[in-house]
Amino acid sequence: MPLITRDSLLTLEGYAKVRPEMRAEVMAHKKNRMVELGDHVTLIFEDEKTMRYQIQEMLRAERTFEEAGIQDELDAYNPLVPDGTNWKATMMIQYSDPDERKLALANLKGIEDRVWVQVADQPRVFAIADEDLERENEEKTSSVHFLRFELDPTSIAAAKSNAPIRMGIDLDAYRVESMTLADNTRAALAVDLS
Numbered sequence: 723m724p725l726i727t728r729d730s731l732l733t734l735e736g737y738a739k740v741r742p743e744m745r746a747e748v749m750a751h752k753k754n755r756m757v758e759l760g761d762h763v764t765l766i767f768e769d770e771k772t773m774r775y776q777i778q779e780m781l782r783a784e785r786t787f788e789e790a791g792i793q794d795e796l797d798a799y800n801p802l803v804p805d806g807t808n809w810k811a812t813m814m815i816q817y818s819d820p821d822e823r824k825l826a827l828a829n830l831k832g833i834e835d836r837v838w839v840q841v842a843d844q845p846r847v848f849a850i851a852d853e854d855l856e857r858e859n860e861e862k863t864s865s866v867h868f869l870r871f872e873l874d875p876t877s878i879a880a881a882k883s884n885a886p887i888r889m890g891i892d893l894d895a896y897r898v899e900s901m902t903l904a905d906n907t908r909a910a911l912a913v914d915l916s
Contacts, residue, residue, distance in 0.1 A: 725800045726774050728792055734785065737778050748775040754910040757811075759837070759891055759898045762826065765811040765869070767907075768802045769914055801853070802868060804914040807878065811849075813837065813867040827862040829895045834867040836893040840900070841877040842885035848892075878915050887911060 732740070748771060755767040766772070777795045786792060804810050813834060817823035834851035849869035873881070881887060887908050891898040903911070 725803060726770065726777060726796060728789070728796065731774075731781070731792065732778060734782060734787055737782060741778075741782070744775060744778070748772060754906045757889060757903060757907060759889060759901070760896060762816055763833070763837075763891065763896070763898070764814045764816060765837070765889075766814075767809055767811045767911055767914070768804070770803050773799045773803050806915055807873055809839065809871045809873070809911055809914055811869045811871075813849075813851075813869050815863070815865045815867075823865070824862070827865060830893070831863045833863055833891065833893050833896055834869065837869060837891050838889065839871050840888045841873065842880040844874070844877045844880060846890075847871050847873060847877065873915070881908075881912050882915055884908070884912070 737744075751771055752766055755769070755772070757765045757767070759765065777799050780786070780795050780799075781792065784791070786795065802810050802812070815823075815827065815830060815833070817826050834849060837849045837851075838846040840846045849871055851867050851869050853868070853870065887903045888900045889898075889903065890900050
């Protein structure tokens with residue numbers, strides 16, 4: 723997938739005109755890219771469209787129109803666009819009760835490294851987590867992580883041939899056994915491997 727460039731972004735005024743339509747389109751797009759692993763972990767597989775929207779939203783929220791600020795947003799979000807050999811996802815750990823969340827995040831240290839995908843009968847591929855900065859400390863993990871699943875050529879070919887894709891989490895404190903992705907999600911992820 724091509725990276726997002728300064729020249730391809732809308733101006734603040736241009737974005738304001740199309741924002742409602744773009745938001746609706748991106749929210750519908752994300753539905754096919756969302757995977758729930760158990761009751762408390764959700765992955766959103768990112769792509770050029772989701773990251774373009776995120777950049778435009780950040781520029782709007784911060785009223786950024788200067789080149790340096792725009793470049794900062796591009797530098798922050800372009801690494802989350804898959805490059806054809808991987809899938810990239812935002813992982814959110816969600817507990818509505820603050821006390822339960824605090825306890826869970828302490829018990830789930832290392833979960834970000836134990837999320838896996840498997841295409842057909844190929845070996846499981848464990849996530850490479852938080853390449854931009856460490857989001858875990860000695861007391862707890864973060865509620866948000868950024869994951870990359872780097873695929874070998876055989877897995878890529880299988881995914882592009884509509885082979886099943888399974889996911890899970892291999893952590894004693896939060897184990898999710900192999901679950902097969904729905905066809906709409908599998909198809910959306912296969913596009914990322916073009």
